[in-house]
Amino acid sequence: MYYDYSNKAYNLHIIKTNKFKTISIRINFKKLLEKKDITYRNLLGKILLNSNYTYKTKRDLDIETENLYGIGIGCSNSLMGNYIVTSFNANFLNEKYTEENMNKKSIEFLLSLLFNPNIENNKFKDFDLAKRLVTDEIDSLKDNTKRYSLQRMFEILGKNTPLEYNSIGYKEDLDYDNLYEYYKKMLKSDLIDIFVIGDVNEEEIVEIFNRNFNVNTIKKPGISHFVEQTITKLNKIKETLPIEQTNLNIGYKIKNLTEFEKQYVLYIYSFILGGSPNSKLFRTVREKNSLCYSINATFKAIYNVLYITVGTNKDDVKKCLSLIKKEFNKMGKGDFTDNDIESAKITYINSLKDIDDYQASILRMYESHIYFNYDLLDERIENIKKVTKEDIINLHKKINMDTIFVLEGENNEEN
Amino acid sequence: MKKINFKNLDLDLFYEKLDNGLEIFILPKTNVNNIYVTFNTKYGSNISEFKPIDKDKMIKVPLGIAHFLEHKMFEQEDNTDIFAYYSERGADCNANTNYTKTTYLFSCPNFLKENINMLLDYVQVPYFTDENVDKEKGIITQEIKMYQDMPSTMIYDKIIENTFKIHPMKHPIIGDIENINKITKEDLYTCYNTFYHPANMFIVVTGNVDPNETINIIKENQNKKEFKKQEKIKIKSYNEPKEVAKTNDEIKLNVSIPKCAICYKLKVEKNIQNIFYLLTLFDCKFSSTSEFVHNLLEEKIINDNLAVDFDDSTDYILMFVLGESTNPQTLLDKIKKEIEDLNISETDFERKKKVLLSSIIYMTENIFSLNSNITNDIIRYNKFNDNKYNDIKNLNYNDFMNFIKKIDFKNNTTLIINPKN
Numbered sequence: 001m002y003y004d005y006s007n008k009a010y011n012l013h014i015i016k017t018n019k020f021k022t023i024s025i026r027i028n029f030k031k032l033l034e035k036k037d038i039t040y041r042n043l044l045g046k047i048l049l050n051s052n053y054t055y056k057t058k059r060d061l062d063i064e065t066e067n068l069y070g071i072g073i074g075c076s077n078s079l080m081g082n083y084i085v086t087s088f089n090a091n092f093l094n095e096k097y098t099e100e101n102m103n104k105k106s107i108e109f110l111l112s113l114l115f116n117p118n119i120e121n122n123k124f125k126d127f128d129l130a131k132r133l134v135t136d137e138i139d140s141l142k143d144n145t146k147r148y149s150l151q152r153m154f155e156i157l158g159k160n161t162p163l164e165y166n167s168i169g170y171k172e173d174l175d176y177d178n179l180y181e182y183y184k185k186m187l188k189s190d191l192i193d194i195f196v197i198g199d200v201n202e203e204e205i206v207e208i209f210n211r212n213f214n215v216n217t218i219k220k221p222g223i224s225h226f227v228e229q230t231i232t233k234l235n236k237i238k239e240t241l242p243i244e245q246t247n248l249n250i251g252y253k254i255k256n257l258t259e260f261e262k263q264y265v266l267y268i269y270s271f272i273l274g275g276s277p278n279s280k281l282f283r284t285v286r287e288k289n290s291l292c293y294s295i296n297a298t299f300k301a302i303y304n305v306l307y308i309t310v311g312t313n314k315d316d317v318k319k320c321l322s323l324i325k326k327e328f329n330k331m332g333k334g335d336f337t338d339n340d341i342e343s344a345k346i347t348y349i350n351s352l353k354d355i356d357d358y359q360a361s362i363l364r365m366y367e368s369h370i371y372f373n374y375d376l377l378d379e380r381i382e383n384i385k386k387v388t389k390e391d392i393i394n395l396h397k398k399i400n401m402d403t404i405f406v407l408e409g410e411n412n413e414e415n
Numbered sequence: 416m417k418k419i420n421f422k423n424l425d426l427d428l429f430y431e432k433l434d435n436g437l438e439i440f441i442l443p444k445t446n447v448n449n450i451y452v453t454f455n456t457k458y459g460s461n462i463s464e465f466k467p468i469d470k471d472k473m474i475k476v477p478l479g480i481a482h483f484l485e486h487k488m489f490e491q492e493d494n495t496d497i498f499a500y501y502s503e504r505g506a507d508c509n510a511n512t513n514y515t516k517t518t519y520l521f522s523c524p525n526f527l528k529e530n531i532n533m534l535l536d537y538v539q540v541p542y543f544t545d546e547n548v549d550k551e552k553g554i555i556t557q558e559i560k561m562y563q564d565m566p567s568t569m570i571y572d573k574i575i576e577n578t579f580k581i582h583p584m585k586h587p588i589i590g591d592i593e594n595i596n597k598i599t600k601e602d603l604y605t606c607y608n609t610f611y612h613p614a615n616m617f618i619v620v621t622g623n624v625d626p627n628e629t630i631n632i633i634k635e636n637q638n639k640k641e642f643k644k645q646e647k648i649k650i651k652s653y654n655e656p657k658e659v660a661k662t663n664d665e666i667k668l669n670v671s672i673p674k675c676a677i678c679y680k681l682k683v684e685k686n687i688q689n690i691f692y693l694l695t696l697f698d699c700k701f702s703s704t705s706e707f708v709h710n711l712l713e714e715k716i717i718n719d720n721l722a723v724d725f726d727d728s729t730d731y732i733l734m735f736v737l738g739e740s741t742n743p744q745t746l747l748d749k750i751k752k753e754i755e756d757l758n759i760s761e762t763d764f765e766r767k768k769k770v771l772l773s774s775i776i777y778m779t780e781n782i783f784s785l786n787s788n789i790t791n792d793i794i795r796y797n798k799f800n801d802n803k804y805n806d807i808k809n810l811n812y813n814d815f816m817n818f819i820k821k822i823d824f825k826n827n828t829t830l831i832i833n834p835k836n
């Protein structure tokens with residue numbers, strides 16, 4: 001059962017269900033993305049979750065999370081197209097499984113982190129610690145070579161659009177003296193959506209937020225999340241790192257997607273091309289030619305891009321590329337079976353059933369409904385069934401190869 | 416079929432052992448849609464010397480063969496594509512190998528009968544040829560290289576190598592390129608025939624199922640198949656010394672900030688109580704709620720939390736502490752010193768116990784966690800522990816203090832990981 005308790009300052013969405021023994025809360029602050037927000041909000045999340053007015057150190061605060069029966073709290077920043085969304089999350093056992101009044105105590109604890117920070121002379125006390133942590137995160141971006149090579153590819157593919165940013169932050173934005181002011185501004189001017197899911201008393205929840213969520217400014221919704229792409233000439237870029245395996249990433253831009261294509265046809269398309277061990281790419285590049293262990297095709301609809309990632313030998317890059325191009329072109333010729341389409345559809349429908357099994361994924365579904373105007377569960381099941389072979393062939397015409405990015409080892413020993 | 420109540424957690428586990436020796440565990444959870452099925456053999460990379468079925472002599476097989484075999488089980492003589500089969504039913508299908516077991520699995524909310532039959536059939540009928548064995552070598556070579564670029568995997572592989580003197584656990588689960596290239600189809604058949612007999616295997620089903628229906632599907636499938644009676648498998652046992660192989664080591668990896676790790680090799684009786692006590696001790700000492708970590712952060716020796724981990728794949732229990740620091744040797748020295756101070760307050764102990772109890776409830780919310788919880792029990796203790804909740808409730812501070820005082824923490828190995836550049 002879905003309840004909408006929106007007021008002028010924030011939208012409160014309550015999903016009441018008795019399926020779970022836990023309660024999940026997600027508080028989203030959303031603003032139009034500027035590059036510096038990424039670093040500032042990464043710092044901010046670490047500061048607010050490190051201590052507060054009552055629990056002055058990380059140690060004291062974490063001891064309190066244990067007293068609250070191991071409540072899980074977190075803060076994450078998601079780049080969602082033209083916006084950045086900062087989410088404060090909590091997951092805790094329903095008081096039916098612990099003790100009376102724990103629901104209220106747990107929510108108030110999360111809100112106290114948000115509204116009663118640890119301040120000294122109008123500055124965050126934990127700024128330096130957070131800065132050390134974020135510096136390490138930025139320095140470690142290269143440690144995960146798959147993720148790093150993908151990030152480099154997005155920088156090239158998404159040049160001059162929000163796709164070019166990483167989600168961790170940038171060194172040049174770390175020395176910021178006014179983070180406390182920035183935080184106050186976030187509370188005042190961000191669009192706020194609060195999601196609560198579990199076996200809760202909705203009146204009690206509304207009451208808790210009325211009393212504790214001290215934000216009163218009126219907010220206006222802005223432009224769409226979706227980032228349009230302009231077609232440019234093909235980029236081919238190669239870089240090196242001291243690594244063993246070569247990563248080949250290929251980025252495609254998509255023009256003029258319809259709502260239906262965004263939500264449904266694109267899923268079916270990328271699933272058939274490289275979304276499962278039964279896909280064209282997996283069968284050809286891995287199983288028939290033994291050129292790789294991992295190969296995937298996936299997409300970011302908000303940014304209108306599709307991309308393929310492969311881990312292979314330096315000397316096999318050309319061969320992989322030519323096989324991938326061949327399989328890609330087959331998609332445009334309709335060289336796939338009705339069975340492939342049916343498999344993709346049933347996989348999609350089953351993944352929707354899985355969404356319904358987890359609180360976090362149900363919240364995500366409502367989130368994408370509100371932010372991207374995506375359909376909810378039942379409509380999704382009906383709509384995916386409508387996708388035809390023609391739809392897939394038509395979509396192919398809108399997909400353009402834009403970037404080939406290769407990250408290879410410096411002294412790669414080949415076998 | 417036996418019904419076992421998960422004490423205090425309003426869940427029931429159904430158990431049956433078939434005539435061919437196959438054990439079946441079913442945990443119905445009807446408030447979810449999905450179903451998760453794992454088919455497990457008690458065979459992982461830790462078994463590298465054994466007496467093959469119908470042979471008299473012990474043999475030694477190439478490293479990484481259990482994992483190689485896992486890849487090759489997906490080959491079928493009639494060219495049925497297993498991935499295509501599951502994909503057509505919207506199922507996720509996969510397999511994995513660790514030190515002590517190999518697991519074949521699928522998850523799917525529907526087509527239960529077809530999916531289970533396929534799982535049993537493809538795992539119970541091997542088809543290895545020179546050609547399909549050869550083809551896999553290129554794929555696994557790429558998998559090895561992928562792991563070589565993952566510092567987190569390499570750290571564990573290295574510190575475990577330095578922990579053991581003779582036990583096969585010192586080698587990575589996946590093996591190495593040299594050994595992989597030696598593997599033949601005959602080797603695979605030898606391992607298969609020895610370790611994939613139903614008496615060495617078990618099925619765990621969690622999720623939205625009817626236990627009777629599920630048991631009947633499995634029974635019907637197994638009744639159609641003939642298996643020779645299997646004697647107890649003879650596996651080489653190792654007299655692994657209690658000392659570590661190498662007390663300290665340094666390696667270079669593609670990391671930006673130096674990392675370090677310590678592994679304690681502990682000879683303690685393996686039971687749920689001792690494992691909880693060890694985890695509680697390390698949690699009290701090295702988690703973010705400890706004074707120790709608080710001070711390290713203040714002194715700027717670390718910027719982020721330490722990680723604690725444990726392993727009980729052999730007769731030893733391994734306890735790991737991992738961290739990141741520009742001064743890794745200082746961090747390691749401090750960790751070593753800290754564990755010698757066994758002053759834990761009763762308040763800390765009781766609070767950690769409360770969190771452990773909550774974590775059991777969280778675990779029952781997820782059919783994947785439930786499945787691996789049952790599977791791990793079978794692998795570790797050869798039986799399911801239905802009384803975990805009360806076992807934790809009964810942990811007590813005095814027993815805890817007496818237990819930890821007897822442990823020798825001198826026996827450890829340390830590893831420093833420096834950046835390549």
